[in-house]
Amino acid sequence: MAMTSDSSGSSFRLSMLIYDTRYRSITIQIVFLFLFMAGFAWLVDNTLSNLAQKGKDIDFGFLGSRAGYDINQMLVDYSNDSSHARAWIVGLLNTLVLALAACVTATVIGVIAGVLRLSNNWIVSKIMTIYVEMFRNVPVLLWIIVIFAVLTEITPAPNAFRGENATSSMLFFDSVAITNRGTYLPGPLFSRSLGDIHLGIVQVSTNYLVLLAIIAGSIWGYRALQHNAAAVQEATGIRPVTWWKSALIIVAPTLVALIVMGFHLEYPELKGFNFSGGSYLRNSFIAMWLALSVYTGAFIAENVRAGILAISKGQSEAAFALGLRPGKTMNLVILPQALRVIIPPLISQYLNITKNTSLAIAVGYMDLRATLGGITLNQTGRELECMLLLMLTYLIISLIISGAMNVYNNSVKLKER
Template sequence: MADPVKTQSKTAIWNDPTFRSIAFQVIAGVAIVWTFWALFDNTMTNMERRGITTGFAFLNETSGFGILMSLIEYDETHTYGRTFLVGLLNTLLISVLGIFAATILGFILGVARLSRNWLISKIAAVYVEILRNIPLLLQIFFWYIAVLQTLPHPRKSFNFADSFFLNARGFYVPGPVPESGFNIVLVLFFTAIIATVFIARWARKRQDLTGQQFPVFLTGFGLIIGVPVVIFFILGAPMSFDYPALKGFNFQGGITVIPELIALWLALSMYTAAFIGEIVRAGIQGVSHGQTEAAHALGIRHNPTLRLVIVPQAMRIIIPPLTSQYLNLAKNSSLATAIGYPDLVGVFMGTTLNQTGQALEIVAMTMAVYLVMSLLISAFMNWFNNRMALVER
């Protein structure tokens, strides 16, 4: 029997709030880690017991199957690891193309809906209401089956100037073949981009100090486009074209844009543009009209008002929801597999999974890709948002 008064005066350690909160967090942390470890271990044990092959050794085996479209060199003799890369690049291609087109179209739509022209604003409204209320998969099928697959057989292609051909198997364009000397043009082009960045920085600094403006846009345009084009012709146009021509079953040569890519691009960008249009409209409407009036009162003309006052403030409202539209588009691109566009899901989680049977590894890798891709888009947009955010003083 110890002294009862003494023990009561000192709080028991399990009643100490600091100790309790830390202890519970540690317990929760351990439980979570242990749960996942147990799931992982259980799976591995069971798979081993049933004689199922595990591990990533299959990535080094020869794939043995062909892929319709690849941005890097690929044929049947490459590995399953390479099929992963091919699929990944195709997914990235459609995501980037889609985000690019959806953004431009979306901004046009958003501004058009606010137009004082009755017809333009109603056309934009009808577009938005129709496109965003039809499931994306149906739109993909519409473009692919109802539009692109009704194009003629290769032997009856639409012919534009004997260089561009359009048929049910794609759009064939002449492929540029650089010749000696073209490297100079490329070097100039990239140097001009870097130079323009520095000029822009210098011009901004000068304007901050002296108030004098410098025509950065025109200078940059001249440097990046003008100079290389002039040099290109001075060098005697060191580039030839590889024209597509019908040989045997199909057109050979040039660049082929497969109909699956076109259909998916149209569907994804037009669908997402409808949402982006609404976001842009909301963003612009979210800037109070008093801002416009104040700018006008200061004698700023209409265009600079829009460019310097309204849009920067609207962007702060637009960017966060725009991010989630970009994420949606990137993830929706996996619907590609429905029309046979060889994206990551179609190539890697489809054929490769089927031939190797290693579902767990392949599904995990595919999930990781989409997760990383989404996180990267998110991180970039957050960075962009921070730049655009109102700097409060």
């Protein structure tokens, strides 16, 4: 290096790579990159030589071959002749359904518990405190197992519903049966069904699509009506009576569509040794759903409580001074501000629910981990590929959830100027 011997003030010396802040960060990054690449290469090299030693290769071709196992809960067509890739999708959908259901109920439970914990009613706030502390400080896995045990050990067997002097009876006018094999509910049926549409890998019932579209249209119509009423009020000072119109807009189209499609309920009946007909929820699903809901609900309750406490008392006092009633104070002043505090931790709770669905292994619910990361992995012996796909799938779900919720978070964020 000729440059190092050069001692004139402006020129470059090797020691400047370390002592000059202009270059130091580049040096550190290059060293860091070198170490990182070396470590990575070491891992890859080890993996390749280990695979070679066991006579394996990295090949995702197994996804196309016949799965050969049954899945007891499926939202799309699947049989043991389907491919491993298909089993992967069935598992993914089971995971998503569980996560979605648990997110909804956990939010409801959490908001109610969080608000009630702040209530000035002594007994209610104490009960909620006990609920929150009890569920937060015991592992979720234990709650899943306990709730599953309650469902299988305490509920009656289907044959307890039989005969003249049955020891158990169905709930809600003979429509719901809770047994140790699962819960049987009335199932929706359409006698004049519109059929299914095949969307590539999944098929969707047109009936539900039509219903969804009609409900979305009703909501749009309702908002237009409210908007119109507000405009009239602005112009004339008198708000037109809208309640019967809004009721009609929301209820009527859906009702008409249901009647046209011949909507009716199919009730479960005891036939032979078990119930048949209606919808059937497995105990494994219910246990996961309940456990994740009450467990995460306790965390959400704390987030909601913290969010409400974070709003200073002056805000509600100012709202009262403006003459707003308590309901409006809550809706227009407190909640919009509290939501800003609540939503970021809420997002991470939703992510936690999604990740905790993988604990379904404890109760045998056929989720993503049980299909792709369980039976497929064991049958094909392709640990590396299966775990890679499994992690990638979870990662993508997590990124989508956090991305979507961040968009929402940005829309309610305080616009600082």
